Amino acid sequence: MLFADEPLQLADAELHWLPQWLSPEIADAWLAQLLRETPWSQPQLFIHGRWLATPRQVAWYGDAQARYRYSGVEHCPLPWTPLLAEIRRQVEAEVGQPLNAVLLNLYRDGQDSMGWHSDDEVELGRNPLIASLSLGGERRFDLRRKGGTRIEHSLMLGHGSLLVMAGQTQHHWQHQVAKTRKPCAPRLNLTFRLVGPRHE
Known part of the structure; x- marks a missing residue:
């Protein structure tokens, strides 16, 4: 079923949240295998x-x-593993469109974070769809209006949940995963997207 749960009601945004998209057993298995198989890196980014x-x-x-460029770095894709290809197939079936890349983010503890940003790079097209699968420890996901400083909405993204951002969301909203002093288990986040050619 396409977007089984009710969409989140935010102006100028198209958000769908499926908090129990995966069964705990499948989420556990995927998390363990991805943590074991993934060649993690910590690149330098050009920020501020x-x-x-x-x-x-x-x-x-x-x-x-x-190929995907953000914060001054161009990322060349690794080839799909059998597991990631299967996850992509299931996410594509949920959102009803092709997706050709995924960024894996590993938040090892509460001090790992993602700053305020929009996924609005030119390679993602005019109205990009971003499908974000969370595995492992729960973390808070904040949204604010572009140009604003106040958090307008927050979600606790838990193990096996899927958040889909589509339509004009990236035009009008920014999101973050802030640092926290609360103890939290490692979290693995997979953000699927459709990347087109970059026109300089």
């Missing part, structure tokens, strides 16, 4: 005029042409 280490570990997989 200086180079900084990514505050989490990452890996980029996709079709051969799915």
